[in-house]
Structure formats: C-alpha cells, structure tokens
Amino acid sequence: MTTETQRRPMAFVREPASDEDMARANHYALISRLFHAAPDGTLLDTLAASGDWPVDGDAPSAEAMLMARAWNALCAASSAMDAAAAQDEFDALFGGVGRPQVVPFASFHLAGFVNEKPLARLRDDLAALGLQRAAGESDPEDHIAALADVMRLLLTDTTRSEADRAAAQDRFFATHIEPWYGALIDALDAAPEANFYRRAGQYLRCFLDIENAARQIEA
Template sequence: MTALTHTGTKKERNEKDDRTRQEAVPDVLEVSQLPTSKLPNFPARPLSIQGVMDLEREMLWSECGHEKPLEIDSVDAHRAQEYSLLAMLLSRSPDAATLKRIAKLGGDATPLGLAHLALAQTAATASVERVAREYFTLFIGVGRGELLPYGSYYLTGFLNERPLARLREDLRRQGIERTEAQAEPEDHAATLCEIMAGMASGQFQIPDIMQRRFFEKHLASWIGRFFADLERAEAAEFYRPVGSLGRLFVETETEAFMLPTRAEARNREET
C-alpha cells in the first residue's frame, strides 16, 4: 500500500514536530503497520460487504498525531472499506492470508453483491504464486505492464502530465503528501482509492462537498475506464472480478455524488 503523510496546518505541523522529536515516532500513514485493534468497530451489513470487515487493518489510520473521528456513519464506513480493499489489491499482489480473507466475502443479488461473490470465489481457488505473476504481467511487466493505472495516462496518453500536477496541488491544499519512500506518483489508481478511503473514513477530515469535488475532478473521468480495462485484460484471472467490483463501485459512487450532500440537504430544509 502506498504511504501518505497528512501535514495539516502550520501550527499543527509545529506541534507535531515537537511531539515527534519527543516521541521519535514518524507521523506517516503507513497502512501495513497499523494493528486491527486501532480501528473502530464498524457496523456489519448483512449483505454484500460483510466480509470486508476482515480487511479493516488495511484502513488508513494514523497511530499517532491525529485524532480519530468520534463517529462515522455506516454508509461512509462501508465506502471506506470498499476503497481500502481496492487500494490494497491494486498496490500489491495479495498474500495467502489476504486471499483467505477475501474468500470469505459475502454478497447479495445486487450487481455489487454479485461482484463480491465472484471475487470471493476466485480468491478461494487462487494461488499466491499465480496471482503474483498475474499482478506483475498486468501492472509491472518487462518494460511496462499490460495496463498503466495512472490518471495522467488515461487522460492524456502520457505519464506525469498536467492531471498529476493538478492532483498534487489539491492534495497540498488538504495537507496530504506522498512520503519520500513512495515511488509511485499520486495519480496511481491505488493511491487515489487510498485517499478516498481516508476521506470516507474521516481520517482526512474533509467536508462531503470537497469529497465530491475531489472524486469528480480526479477519479470520475477515468478510473471507471481503468477498471473496465482491468475487467477485460488478457492477463486478468484473479483481477477480472477486481475490475468488475471497481467498475460497479465507481458507478455507485458517481450516482451517490449526484445527490445533495448532508450540508446541502440541511440548507434546503432550513430554507
């Protein structure tokens, strides 16, 4: 998974620097280091996403330096889990324990629920070695992988173009930065899903309307096409249902973001 730093305001940065010097603990959101016990108890939904509960340790939570939100509604909790699952699978090849957890995903008769069931069924028969080879062929390759999961590539045909610069500008305004150890640019699909997980979970405390603008500006115009390409990729076997899940989830998010935000709904009620 990628590593992101939430820098905060100047005052917050100064306070954090003082605390870090005292505690000698880096304030980095490195999800692979986060224990399950640090996570809140999300309410279970008895249909399509219940199995993602076992993947909570992949969520974006800081071990120090940031306060967790006091509460999070079930819709945003499940959104965060979906984004976190996609981010994890796009950032690296899953190990045996992860495949075993994914194989426990439940689902209902909705398109998204069926996509969870298809992914679970595929994970149940997948081998770590075969999935690792598939991941390499799809995303790394000799020279390049079959797919290039970058916003700049999908929007311009080239890497590291203006869409990446605009994304970095927006992330900088929110105090979110890539750590020096992270080689992938921020417009990688895994990184963007990770950022959306942080927003949905409340780790990056950003208003709903800003979440919507971020999604519309940096994901909506291309990431659905990427997931559709992954769904059809020649080398995809385990990752074919990942593509289906991602495509359907992005469609759901797109429709949801067309609805009024909580603040907009309250304003309408007051007027």
C-alpha cells in the first residue's frame, strides 16, 4: 500500500506469525494507511465504530492505559471527522509548496534535510531484506508510512524463522524508526492545523513507545 514490495522468490512457510505479531502488524498497517494518505469515509467509519478499547487485568500497566486512551481518542476524532475535512487537514499538514508544516521523512529529522545519508542507509538495508519502493510511488522510502509498512512485512514474513523475523524487526526499528519518531510526533503536536492528526500522532507515539520498550526488555 505504501512503498515496499518483496523481491525474494516464494518460499515455503517455516513458522506462522503469532496472534500477537499479527495484531502488531495490523497496527503498523493502520499507521501506514493513516500517514500515507488522508483517511476516506470508510476508514473513518470503521475507526469510529472501534472505540472503547478495554484494558485487561486488575492492575493494567501505564503503557496499556495510555494506549487505550490514545486509541479511544483517535476513534472519537474519527466519528467527528468527515473525509473532506480529513483531506484538507492532511494537505495542510503534509502538502503544499515548499517544506510542509510536518515533515514525515526520517532524513529531515535525523540530518536536517530530505534525501540525506539516513535514506541511503535505509535503501541499503531494504535491499538486503529483498525490498524496494513500489512502482509509481514518488515519496522517498524513509516516509513514516513506508517504514511502518516494512515493519508490517517483517512481522508477517513467514519465509523466515520466528527468530530471524524478530531479529530483523529489532534491527530495523532501532536503526530507522526509534531515533526520530518522537521528533515527528512533537512536530504534529505543535502544528496549529493538526486536529485529527494530533490524535493520530498520539496513537502513533503510544504504540511505538510500547514497541520500543518491548524491544529493550528483550535485548
């Protein structure tokens, strides 16, 4: 949907993805969709009907509470937003002539400009994974939507063993997402045009914070 397609030949399934990894992959897929293009009416309606995230357990963690609140806030914002307004907000934040209000590319936040050394390193790593930018996609591969899509692919790539999948995810996240996602979300929080996407940014932050904490615990 965003930027990457697999180039490796088909292989037999080695180990199926766990339910937890499929759930994580679904979050990455939604993040990719939200930041690649404005949500259409169908997506807004789906999110609006998906609120009230339950928090399981008698003593839920702080991370779980924050994630539930962020998700419910995103769903509430979806119920109050129509597709035309979402498109206007998306264009105001990420489009326009010159530098947009919010720059969704890793190179900008890591090196100060787009198309810099972080993008070159990313392309090398994507090639090693057998991935490349999809035909017809104009955005550089270090767009947050593209990086989320790569994580989705790594979580569901059953041609690799579970251990290999986990190692690839950890390396990719640590190198290409963790160093800059906070700066992106800070920019969204500060953008005067952000309304729906401020809620999307809070959801993004909570999910990636959980991903980052889990990665560090398992390291």
